[in-house]
Amino acid sequence: xxxxxxxxxxxxxxxxxxxxxxxxxxxxxxxxxxxxxxxxxxxxxxxxxxxxxxxxxxxxxxxxxxxxxxxxxxxxxxxxxxxxxxxxxxxxxxxxxxxxxxxxxxxxxxxxxxxxxxxxxxxxxxxxxxxxxxxxxxxxxxxxxxxxxxxxxxxxxxxxxxxxxxxxxxxxxxxxxxxxxxxxxxxxxxxxxxxxxxxxxxxxxxxxxxxxxxxxxxxxxxxxxxxxxxxxxxxxxxx
Numbered sequence: 001x002x003x004x005x006x007x008x009x010x011x012x013x014x015x016x017x018x019x020x021x022x023x024x025x026x027x028x029x030x031x032x033x034x035x036x037x038x039x040x041x042x043x044x045x046x047x048x049x050x051x052x053x054x055x056x057x058x059x060x061x062x063x064x065x066x067x068x069x070x071x072x073x074x075x076x077x078x079x080x081x082x083x084x085x086x087x088x089x090x091x092x093x094x095x096x097x098x099x100x101x102x103x104x105x106x107x108x109x110x111x112x113x114x115x116x117x118x119x120x121x122x123x124x125x126x127x128x129x130x131x132x133x134x135x136x137x138x139x140x141x142x143x144x145x146x147x148x149x150x151x152x153x154x155x156x157x158x159x160x161x162x163x164x165x166x167x168x169x170x171x172x173x174x175x176x177x178x179x180x181x182x183x184x185x186x187x188x189x190x191x192x193x194x195x196x197x198x199x200x201x202x203x204x205x206x207x208x209x210x211x212x213x214x215x216x217x218x219x220x221x222x223x224x225x226x227x228x229x230x231x232x233x234x235x236x237x238x239x
Contacts, residue, residue, distance in 0.1 A: 048071075056121075065127075073101065085102065088110075122150060146216045151213065154211075155210070
């Protein structure tokens with residue numbers, strides 16, 4: 001955990017993120033591509049690679065905080081349509097912007113996911129935890145709806161200190177508009193402790209993002225791991 005041993009700063013309260021995202025749903029994809037070019041491309045590529053390595057045909061997959069469902073659409077294409085895809089977002093305008101696709105669409109909050117325990121083989125969450133008021137509660141819910149032995153794969157904006165000025169300005173603009181915030185060092189450090197029986201792997205990417213992989217415990221299993229080197233390949237767990 002030495003890579004994540006930072007001062008325990010507190011998070012600022014967030015404005016109404018669903019309302020803010022609803023206003024930009026019609027142009028979200030364009031805005032998100034611009035944001036990735038400015039600060040998140042490396043983390044997005046690592047996340048996409050990790051999710052692609054985990055998913056298999058026949059999996060039941062939840063794209064949580066789906067936005068326009070870019071993650072689910074990539075996984076569906078990768079498996080030639082042979083996954084049972086489900087979409088969850090708190091913003092109805094975002095769900096509408098996903099367009100026609102073979103997936104169940106649910107309106108709901110990450111902190112209170114409307115699916116039963118152990119329902120999914122893979123749960124993905126890209127750039128959504130930081131838009132919630134309680135990101136660690138949301139992460140507990142992502143793990144709750146994952147089956148034993150299944151995987152949660154997430155990527156989030158995060159504060160590791162010494163962020164380049166351009167990235168810092170981009171993130172401040174996002175927070176000012178009510179679209180999200182950086183996860184704090186304290187929140188990141190707490191993640192492995194939330195799931196003491198799970199395999200937890202974290203990667204610090206480019207000073208401003210964290211990639212997380214959580215393999216939910218099976219009966220009789222235990223263990224937790226963390227790693228964090230910028231630019232490294234994703235840490236994977238076989239399942």
